[in-house]
Amino acid sequence: MAERTTTPVVAPDASRAGARRRRWWAEVGWKYPLAAVVVFYAAFPLAYVLSASLAPSGTLTGSTQLFREVSGQNFAALGDTRFWQWAANSLVIASSVVVGAVLMGAAAAYAFSRFRFTGRRLSLTSLLVVQMFPQMLAFIAIFLLLLTLGEVVPALGLNSKLALICVYLGGALGSNTFLMYGFFNTVPRELDEAAKIDGATHAQIYWTIVLRLVTPILATVALLTFVATFGDFVLARVVLTSEQNWTLAVGMYGWVSDQLNANWGLFAAGAVVAALPVLALFLFLQKYIVGGLTSGSVKG
Amino acid sequence: MSTDTTPPPVRESHARAWEGTGWGFAVKLVLMAVVNALGIYVAWSAWDVEQWGVLVGSLALVVVADVVYFSRRPLAGKYIYPGLVFLLVFQVFTMAYTVYVATTNYGTGHNSTQEQAVDALLIQNERPVEGAPTYPLTIVRSGDEVGFAVVDDAGQALVGTAEEPMAPADGATTEADRVTAVPDHDVVDLATLLADPALQEEVLALRVPVSEDADDGSYRTREGTRATVYASSLEWDESARTMTDTTTGTVYSADDGSGRFVAQDGSALTVGWRVGVGLDNFTKAFTNPNYAGPFWKITAWTFAFAFLTVASSFLLGLAIALLFDDKRLRGRRVMRTLFILPYAFPAFLSALLWRGMLNSNPEYGIVNSLFFLGARIEWLTDPWLAKLAILGVNLWLTFPYFFLVCTGAMQSLPGELEEAARIDGASRWRHFRAIQLPLLLISTTPLLIASFAFNFNNFVIVYMLTGGGPRFTDTSAPLGHTDILITMIYQISGVQGGSADYGLASALSIIVFLVVGAVSAFAFRRTRKLEEVL
Numbered sequence: 075m076a077e078r079t080t081t082p083v084v085a086p087d088a089s090r091a092g093a094r095r096r097r098w099w100a101e102v103g104w105k106y107p108l109a110a111v112v113v114f115y116a117a118f119p120l121a122y123v124l125s126a127s128l129a130p131s132g133t134l135t136g137s138t139q140l141f142r143e144v145s146g147q148n149f150a151a152l153g154d155t156r157f158w159q160w161a162a163n164s165l166v167i168a169s170s171v172v173v174g175a176v177l178m179g180a181a182a183a184y185a186f187s188r189f190r191f192t193g194r195r196l197s198l199t200s201l202l203v204v205q206m207f208p209q210m211l212a213f214i215a216i217f218l219l220l221l222t223l224g225e226v227v228p229a230l231g232l233n234s235k236l237a238l239i240c241v242y243l244g245g246a247l248g249s250n251t252f253l254m255y256g257f258f259n260t261v262p263r264e265l266d267e268a269a270k271i272d273g274a275t276h277a278q279i280y281w282t283i284v285l286r287l288v289t290p291i292l293a294t295v296a297l298l299t300f301v302a303t304f305g306d307f308v309l310a311r312v313v314l315t316s317e318q319n320w321t322l323a324v325g326m327y328g329w330v331s332d333q334l335n336a337n338w339g340l341f342a343a344g345a346v347v348a349a350l351p352v353l354a355l356f357l358f359l360q361k362y363i364v365g366g367l368t369s370g371s372v373k374g
Numbered sequence: 375m376s377t378d379t380t381p382p383p384v385r386e387s388h389a390r391a392w393e394g395t396g397w398g399f400a401v402k403l404v405l406m407a408v409v410n411a412l413g414i415y416v417a418w419s420a421w422d423v424e425q426w427g428v429l430v431g432s433l434a435l436v437v438v439a440d441v442v443y444f445s446r447r448p449l450a451g452k453y454i455y456p457g458l459v460f461l462l463v464f465q466v467f468t469m470a471y472t473v474y475v476a477t478t479n480y481g482t483g484h485n486s487t488q489e490q491a492v493d494a495l496l497i498q499n500e501r502p503v504e505g506a507p508t509y510p511l512t513i514v515r516s517g518d519e520v521g522f523a524v525v526d527d528a529g530q531a532l533v534g535t536a537e538e539p540m541a542p543a544d545g546a547t548t549e550a551d552r553v554t555a556v557p558d559h560d561v562v563d564l565a566t567l568l569a570d571p572a573l574q575e576e577v578l579a580l581r582v583p584v585s586e587d588a589d590d591g592s593y594r595t596r597e598g599t600r601a602t603v604y605a606s607s608l609e610w611d612e613s614a615r616t617m618t619d620t621t622t623g624t625v626y627s628a629d630d631g632s633g634r635f636v637a638q639d640g641s642a643l644t645v646g647w648r649v650g651v652g653l654d655n656f657t658k659a660f661t662n663p664n665y666a667g668p669f670w671k672i673t674a675w676t677f678a679f680a681f682l683t684v685a686s687s688f689l690l691g692l693a694i695a696l697l698f699d700d701k702r703l704r705g706r707r708v709m710r711t712l713f714i715l716p717y718a719f720p721a722f723l724s725a726l727l728w729r730g731m732l733n734s735n736p737e738y739g740i741v742n743s744l745f746f747l748g749a750r751i752e753w754l755t756d757p758w759l760a761k762l763a764i765l766g767v768n769l770w771l772t773f774p775y776f777f778l779v780c781t782g783a784m785q786s787l788p789g790e791l792e793e794a795a796r797i798d799g800a801s802r803w804r805h806f807r808a809i810q811l812p813l814l815l816i817s818t819t820p821l822l823i824a825s826f827a828f829n830f831n832n833f834v835i836v837y838m839l840t841g842g843g844p845r846f847t848d849t850s851a852p853l854g855h856t857d858i859l860i861t862m863i864y865q866i867s868g869v870q871g872g873s874a875d876y877g878l879a880s881a882l883s884i885i886v887f888l889v890v891g892a893v894s895a896f897a898f899r900r901t902r903k904l905e906e907v908l
Contacts, residue, residue: 109698206891307834331841
């Protein structure tokens with residue numbers, strides 16, 4: 075198509091600049107104030123919790139003024155509670171689950187992506203069905219199962235962190251395999267074949283070639299698993315009965331549900347401490363997350 | 375790149391070029407040894423406590439593991455097996471077990487087998503035997519186990535624990551009519567007992583059977599210094615399967631339909647046993663006046679909640695993604711980072727945080743004090759406002775996810791499309807409606823479905839923000855206006871204490887699963903995504 079090449083015969087500089095500015099405002103400029111509104115909407119609650127954590131009063135009263143006074147006493151007060159113990163529990167449980175889930179999910183995705191075996195389609199379909207059944211829905215059966223297992227091996231019974239880790243790992247395959255499977259399929263098979271011709275075993279191919287090429291999806295799955303485990307309430311609440319075994323989600327719910335007003339400062343400080351690592355990880359890895367979310371589940 | 379022209383060394387087959395087993399094999403051997411040891415240990419302990427299911431299960435898993443890892447053929451199995459074990463035990467099995475529990479009356483009062491129910495009833499109904507003598511009591515301890523020692527009427531010292539009925543203790547020394555020392559046991563003196571509340575409780579709860587026969591009763595104590603023989607006021611007749619109350623003469627006979635001991639007049643004993651009840655639990659949800667009304671309201675709200683959350687957050691996320699996917703905008707990276715902050719903040723913390731922010735008292739709740747001029751708006755205690763609050767908070771929490779997804783999906787759309795559309799004279803809106811949106815929907819529909827399924831069971835947001843409240847006034851069940859099905863299941867399951875109804879809760883779980891499964895399957899079929907995934 076022919077482009078219009080006519081230029082105005084008379085174009086005084088001032089009005090042209092004015093028109094350009096108006097056009098800029100109409101097309102681009104107005105988005106900046108809008109962005110400010112969105113940022114305010116997204117960030118205001120976080121600013122508020124930060125302010126509440128730094129407020130010296132420690133209760134909800136008067137917490138409606140942002141950053142009026144700043145003190146670290148809420149953070150110091152965390153030391154008198156079981157907060158750090160819960161944080162350690164959460165970290166231990168979530169990191170173990172992350173390692174296990176990534177290893178098991180990647181191995182399964184590799185097998186589904188590279189080997190052709192009988193029952194492959196059937197297994198994939200069953201996985202798809204199983205993953206629709208959230209483990210959380212089976213919490214009663216899990217509770218009863220652990221009750222029984224605990225009679226046999228106390229370390230796998232109720233109130234054991236190891237048992238909770240195993241329970242979470244039970245959900246690892248269903249929720250992650252597909253995300254990873256899609257990504258594994260994008261790694262060219264020729265690489266494996268070349269390595270095979272050079273005499274590499276399947277284990278060598280898996281550990282030294284394929285796993286390195288799928289790092290983005292490993293990072294995504296690791297992060298999503300971490301966040302999901304870190305934030306789980308139902309299973310943690312059902313399995314971990316004694317206070318020193320609780321996770322942050324269970325413990326901090328206890329603070330707020332009993333007496334919201336009295337524990338507010340403590341909760342706010344705890345929330346800041348608990349959220350910072352996750353937040354940092356998220357922002358650091360956001361590139362991978364976008365890629366992982368879209369490439370893993372989207373087959374265009 | 376290399377100028378070396380020598381041919382690459384020809385690899386022999388592995389069988390001929392055997393270079394030893396290598397450290398990989400050693401690692402595998404060690405790991406398999408550990409797996410076998412663990413499996414056998416579990417099987418052994420299961421034998422000890424007579425848990426045959428666990429025994430068979432653990433042995434089967436170990437045998438299959440050995441077959442998979444030591445045979446050459448099932449290569450794929452080597453990679454899938456570890457994850458599969460956890461999946462089978464903690465997800466597939468629990469799914470099957472949920473189905474089983476849903477067809478039983480499992481719950482408070484129906485916890486175990488008939489045999490155990492009989493024992494529990496006999497113990498619960500123990501009374502001091504009329505005219506029974508009291509004996510001076512000595513509390514003894516061996517390891518963790520606490521026991522009783524008394525001197526019987528014949529002057530013989532008897533020792534027993536909860537597990538071991540009273541039996542003559544050889545070599546015990548007695549002084550007056552009190553035992554002072556027992557071999558292999560430590561004597562706990564009164565001062566120690568009084569100083570240890572945990573021990574006191576244990577002693578008060580302790581019952582040492584008189585003999586192997588439960589009908590003989592048992593020794594118990596009220597104050598720690600004297601023991602009395604207690605016997606049950608119920609009498610168990612195993613052949614007739616009846617319980618007879620010896621004080622009133624009422625006969626309770628076992629009813630296998632309801633798993634209880636029922637008398638002629640319809641009264642029943644408190645402890646029953648577990649029996650299959652078929653689909654009763656499923657009908658109970660619809661017909662029991664305590665549950666039926668709330669059940670329908672909660673189901674409707676669950677659908678509304680999941681749908682509205684997905685719709686609102688997708689639209690907002692999409693709008694923001696569209697508006698800020700503009701190359702002329704500066705600082706887009708910073709904006710994106712700030713936009714996704716809510717998504718990166720752990721959800722349970724967000725819900726608790728908003729619970730504080732939405733406090734109705736403007737002195738406490740910043741939302742009322744800053745944005746509503748200090749009005750007292752009952753965000754969390756008014757049925758409709760609480761629903762609105764949940765949707766609002768979940769929108770805040772979820773829109774960044776769809777913003778991310780839409781941004782990612784839009785960047786993968788070819789740029790030529792837009793150019794072509796513009797050349798053909800399509801307006802910006804037309805281009806969006808006819809080209810961008812359909813393409814975006816293809817790639818985001820699976821995520822929309824997944825998000826719907828997730829929000830259908832979004833326990834944390836509801837439980838942490840409103841706790842399901844405000845409560846329904848027309849039922850005694852602990853349910854409220856903002857409860858969704860999963861929180862309803864949690865409330866009535868009783869895993870938190872209170873009266874438990876595992877059967878009903880499991881039945882509801884299955885209903886939820888069927889709903890979520892059907893919705894997902896339908897949607898997947900519609901988008902023909904299933905074939906492409908496979």
